[in-house]
Amino acid sequence: MKNKNINYGLLTDTHVLAPEIRQSFNEHFEVKDASFARGRFAQVRRCVHKLTSAECAAKVMRKYRRAVDVSAEIMHEVRVLLMADKERHIVNLLQLYESTSEYILVLEMATGGELQHVLDDYDNIPEQQTKIMLRQLLNAVCFLHRNNIAHLDIKPQNILLSAPYPLGEVKLCDFGISRMITNDTELREIVGTADYVAPEILHYEPIFLTTDMWSIGILTYVMLTGYTPFGGETKQETFLNITQGTLDFPEDLFTGISELAIDFICKLLKKKPKQRLSSDKCSEHEWLTTIDEEKINETTTTTTTPTNQEAENEENSNSNSIIQIENEILKTDQLKNNQLNNQLNNQLNIQLNNQPSSQPIVESINQPINEQDNSFKQVKKDETIDKNLNNNIVIKNVLDSPLKPVNDKSISIPVDTTNCNGIKSTDLNGESNISLNNDKCTVVENNDLNKSADELNSDNHKNNQEILNTISTNNTTNELISTNCTNVTFLQELTAN
Numbered sequence: 001m002k003n004k005n006i007n008y009g010l011l012t013d014t015h016v017l018a019p020e021i022r023q024s025f026n027e028h029f030e031v032k033d034a035s036f037a038r039g040r041f042a043q044v045r046r047c048v049h050k051l052t053s054a055e056c057a058a059k060v061m062r063k064y065r066r067a068v069d070v071s072a073e074i075m076h077e078v079r080v081l082l083m084a085d086k087e088r089h090i091v092n093l094l095q096l097y098e099s100t101s102e103y104i105l106v107l108e109m110a111t112g113g114e115l116q117h118v119l120d121d122y123d124n125i126p127e128q129q130t131k132i133m134l135r136q137l138l139n140a141v142c143f144l145h146r147n148n149i150a151h152l153d154i155k156p157q158n159i160l161l162s163a164p165y166p167l168g169e170v171k172l173c174d175f176g177i178s179r180m181i182t183n184d185t186e187l188r189e190i191v192g193t194a195d196y197v198a199p200e201i202l203h204y205e206p207i208f209l210t211t212d213m214w215s216i217g218i219l220t221y222v223m224l225t226g227y228t229p230f231g232g233e234t235k236q237e238t239f240l241n242i243t244q245g246t247l248d249f250p251e252d253l254f255t256g257i258s259e260l261a262i263d264f265i266c267k268l269l270k271k272k273p274k275q276r277l278s279s280d281k282c283s284e285h286e287w288l289t290t291i292d293e294e295k296i297n298e299t300t301t302t303t304t305t306p307t308n309q310e311a312e313n314e315e316n317s318n319s320n321s322i323i324q325i326e327n328e329i330l331k332t333d334q335l336k337n338n339q340l341n342n343q344l345n346n347q348l349n350i351q352l353n354n355q356p357s358s359q360p361i362v363e364s365i366n367q368p369i370n371e372q373d374n375s376f377k378q379v380k381k382d383e384t385i386d387k388n389l390n391n392n393i394v395i396k397n398v399l400d401s402p403l404k405p406v407n408d409k410s411i412s413i414p415v416d417t418t419n420c421n422g423i424k425s426t427d428l429n430g431e432s433n434i435s436l437n438n439d440k441c442t443v444v445e446n447n448d449l450n451k452s453a454d455e456l457n458s459d460n461h462k463n464n465q466e467i468l469n470t471i472s473t474n475n476t477t478n479e480l481i482s483t484n485c486t487n488v489t490f491l492q493e494l495t496a497n
Contacts, residue, residue, distance in 0.1 A: 009179035009187045010072055011149075016079040018096075025097040025104050029058065037114075037157075041065050042176070046109070056094060059105040061176075073176065074103050080149060080175040081105075089140040091160060091173040112161025112168030115223075119156055122165075124226040127257055129166050133159075134220060135288050136170035141216070142279045145209045150181050152207070154215040155196045156222065181209050194235045195228045199243055199271050208273040213282060217268030224261060225253040229269070245271045260287035 022028075030050055035043035042061040049056060061074050081093035097104040115133075118125065125133070137159065144151060151158075153174060161168030177191045186206040192198070198214035200207060221229045229248065230241035247269055249262055264287045270276045277285065 009181070009185075009189075010076040011079040011083075011180060015180075016083050018075055018078060019082060019093075021096050021098045023098060025058075025099070025106075028095075029056065029106070031058065035060075041070075047106070055109045055111075057107045057109050059107060061103050061105070063101055063103065071103070077175045077178070078103075078105065080144075080178055081107075083147060083149075084140075084143060087140055087143045089136050089170050089172060090143070091171045107173070108171075110160035110162055110168070110171050110173075112163045112165060114157055115159040115161065115170075116156035118161070118165045119222065119226060125166075125223045127224060127261060130220065130223045130261075131288055133170050133223070134216070135283065137172060137216070137219075138279060138283045138288075140170070140172040141212055142283060144178075145212070145279045148180050148182055148209070149175075149178055150207065150209050151175065151178050151212050151215075152191050153177050153193060153196075154212055154219060155193050156219065157193075159219075179207065181207060194238050195222075195231055197239075197242065198273070199245065200273055202239055202243055210273040210276045210278060213268050213276045213279065214270075214273075216282070217265050217276075220261070220265050220268070224257055227253060245269070258287070260285075260290075263287065 028050060029047040032046045032048055032055075035045045037044035042059060045058045045060065047056050047058045048054070063069060063071055063074070078093065078096055081090070084090040085092060091110065092108040093105060094108060095106040097106065137154075141151065141154070151172070153176075154172075158172065158174040160171040160173055162171055163169070177189075179187055179189070181187060188204055188206055190201060190204065192201055192215070196215045196218045198211045200211060218228060218230075221227070228238075230238055232238040232241055247266065254262065264282075264285050267277050267285070268282065282288075
């Protein structure tokens with residue numbers, strides 16, 4: 001009886017962690033045209049990255065199939081692609097997006113198209129070129145089998161070329177029905193494509209990693225001749241031929257094909273899975289390890305295709321585009337995070353300060369000033385006024401002012417309080433400021449802090465009104481002079497001293 005666990009044979013987070021799922025596919029990519037590959041539950045569409053103009057393939061898959069949630073199967077395919085991100089003969093996953101009803105896998109674009117299109121155009125592929133492509137395909141299959149993953153749907157439609165034939169490299173794709181196969185479990189499923197399905201699947205027997213090797217044997221037969229060995233007029237007839245396993249090599253189809261190629265096919269198309277060559281043993285077969293370079297060159301020169309350098313440049317361009325897409329998406333996300341952090345920091349500063357950052361700061365005139373430090377700390381309430389300093393008070397503002405010297409040092413302005421009505425006020429933070437009556441206040445500039453108050457008033461009396469006017473024109477008077485005069489005790493203390 002079939003296992004009722006729908007996650008049976010699927011990779012989970014315990015095997016490979018799922019990537020970050022993004023939500024804004026249309027912000028990063030533009031879909032160019034209709035889908036160029038379509039299945040019952042998925043379609044592949046050509047898209048262009050908006051920032052880099054790089055072409056990609058977007059595989060769009062519905063989350064529900066016949067009212068059943070298949071998210072676990074989709075994420076299994078994603079995890080297989082992540083596991084194989086370093087394998088050059090498996091298509092590369094760039095990003096994963098999600099909408100309310102679909103998952104979107106952004107994949108690298110294989111400009112050479114499907115191997116099926118090559119077979120449609122050329123009927124068959126020369127033996128030497130077939131050997132090269134099979135070796136590349138087996139590199140991908142060996143990687144999967146070493147990680148206990150069976151593809152279960154190897155066919156020309158799921159084999160892509162990185163550049164136009166015959167220069168493109170093989171890229172294996174579509175892991176939607178792939179499964180994890182282990183020795184301590186049995187997996188029985190009806191999966192695959194009619195012409196390439198193995199006998200054990202049709203008999204509903206346990207599936208093995210060598211189930212893929214049957215499909216590779218069929219694929220080799222098709223590539224060399226353009227025909228399937230068990231094809232019938234209907235699917236039922238094809239299935240019957242597969243279960244019977246009668247293999248034939250017609251002379252008209254295999255003229256000019258080596259005996260080693262036929263031996264290779266025979267050792268893969270065994271009815272019993274355990275009798276077939278494993279992927280590693282298949283890669284070591286004599287037929288694949290002996291490649292005639294002269295025949296390869298003849299095949300390449302007789303075919304009207306781009307040069308090797310053009311194909312290499314195109315593949316390098318695709319690789320660079322992939323890197324650019326990943327970098328641009330990373331930069332976009334980092335910029336958004338920085339903007340969010342800045343907004344949060346600004347809100348936090350506003351809440352902590354609860355007042356404009358340009359509020360004037362008051363210190364005593366003999367307070368030591370560090371010329372190497374242009375930042376000024378607000379003084380405590382009891383440190384605001386020093387009664388033993390002849391009522392000379394330094395008022396410094398942290399904002400830039402026209403009174404600021406060219407050498408960017410702080411300026412000290414003592415206030416002549418002889419005829420000044422001063423009122424002490426307290427700001428919202430509980431720190432003291434000096435509020436002065438603008439009508440009776442005389443301001444003098446102090447360039448030498450060692451002078452007495454009388455000397456300062458005598459030397460600088462002529463410049464008092466000019467400085468006051470300069471402060472007023474720069475809209476800083478309202479910051480230095482408060483109109484909220486509510487406490488007269490401060491004036492009395494100044495008079496007493």
